[in-house]
Amino acid sequence: QGNRILSDQRLGFRAFAFGTDRSVAMTEAPLIDSFAEIEDPRHPRNTLYPIEEILLLAICGAISGADDFVSIAEFGEAKIGWLRGLLPFEHGVPSHDTLTRVFGQIEPSEFERCFRAWTRRVEEETDGQVVAVDGKTLRGSRDRASGEGPLHLVEAWACGQELMLGQRRSEDGANEIETIPELLEMLTLEGCIVTIDAIGCQTNVAETVIGAGADYVLRLKDNQSGLRADVERLFERQLDFGFGPGHTDVDAGHGRVETRRCWTVDVAGKGLVDESRWPGLQSVALVETERFVAEPQAEAGPVEGETETEHRYLISSLEADAEKILEASRRHWQIENGLHWVLDVAFEEDHSQVRTQNAAENLALVRRLVASAVKQDDRVDAGTKNKRKRAGWDDDYREHLLQNL
Structure with missing residues (x-):
């Protein structure tokens, strides 16, 4: 009974051959x-x-x-x-x-190579697929006895399929700028939209994405202070002439209402920003997020609460399509909510004491x-x-x- 063989229909595993006297009949996987x-x-x-x-x-x-x-x-x-x-x-x-x-x-690179061979077999059509790239630190892996810091990984997540595409170690968690292009070069990205937070807003990252036949949506912060200042001034000037219609979407539930508005400007060939440094750059975007959180109400009446407003600036190789860029920006957070949060809560990854x-x-x-x-x-x-x-x-x-x- 311990050596029972499950039927081909119940499991999708391939038989491993151990010689003529040791094999298990299973289907291909x-x-x-x-x-x-x-x-x-x-x-x-x-x-x-x-x-x-x-x-x-x-x-x-x-x-x-x-x-x-x-x-x-x-x-x-x-x-x-x-x-x-x-x-x-x-x-x-x-x-x-x-x-x-x-x-x-x-060797992790060997394990990663085989994992990516599997993901290539199960990936669906990639056109328009948003691939979010972000880093995660495994805090419990710090080895104080040897002085080793915690393991830091840079990962790529296919948002539509909810599928991990690849990961790469970032030594000391300090060189994501070098690690991100290395990870991207390992993946098949043609037709995808790659989204990265501000640390990945680098010219070499943009070049890698364009070279892979993909598009990028990159968030601007102070690590690109000159470009950010240019984009902010550009949108300030746009205010004087009035924005186009842009795109708005609203989420509501559990006493919270979140309204997102996106406006885009076509910058290709217009000299509005220093686009010569950024391969494929076609547009910049302003995303305004307004969050209203209702206070508990003891009696019926007007709903009171607090409203917070945040502005984010993006650069993209996509055309100035506010709806498409806003959707890509929203999907980026799936790597945080759909992967990293799940790993910490459902897998208790930050508590793992595996330190090798x-x-x-x-x-x-x-x-x-x-x-x-x-x-x-x-x-x-x-x-x-x-x-x-x-x-x-x-x-x-x-x-x-x-x-x-």
Whole structure:
């Protein structure tokens, strides 16, 4: 019973060949096909647990609510019979020390390469897709004993598909300006709109995006003080002549009303800003966000509350289309709300004590893989945290989630 074989229809995993006397009949799966290409970094004498079993255990454990190597090993002990329906696991499951050691030996760039091979297989048509790029620090990974700072990752998130596209380590969290172009060069971005916060508003980033056949929407702040001053003056002059209609959208709920207005100006070839430094620059935008938060009302009557107004300036290689640029700007925050917040709340990533840099980076990639798979599932109407709990309790639901991979 421990060596049962799940039917081809229940799981989408490819059989791993261990020789004529060791194989499991399963259907083809892009994820496992991709990860099977990872080179085992261990010496042949230290391969009691095959690398594919270790990777499968980590992914299944993470889907089922395990947030670190200790809990992944515990999941494996509890579900060894189920796991043997996927791969042999002849020697049982590895300890958390073994998992930490092996994940620390796998070269993150190798793991990342295989992950990106998988994302390319599952990506949909990219035209118009917003790809948000942002950084995240894993605060619990700081190793004070060795003086190592926390791991900082720069990540790309396909907003429409809610799919992690790639990540790259930013040493000391201080060189995102160099890391962002390196990450972008690894991705297939043709037809996409790349959005980045102010730290990515750099000429080399714009050049990389345009070179990839994509467009950019970049936020302006004081790190480009000259350009920001030019854009602010441009919109001040526009006020004297009156803005065009622009575009407005409104969100309301839970006592909050948020109104966003966007105006754009076509700057291409007009000398209105120093566009010669910015490849592909066609337009600049002003986004005004007005938030009204209602105060609790004891009695019926006029609604009172506080209103906050914020102005943001953007530059873009898109034409001066206020609706399109505002939508891209809004979608950018999905990487914060749809990925980073989920990782901290549902995966407790900031509390993870995995401090070996390679192990922390590789496990972070597993979390992001699982977050993508869980968010794309609509079988259970629940948040990511509760879906993972359900997967830990329910073998059928876990198998269903694995099909998303």
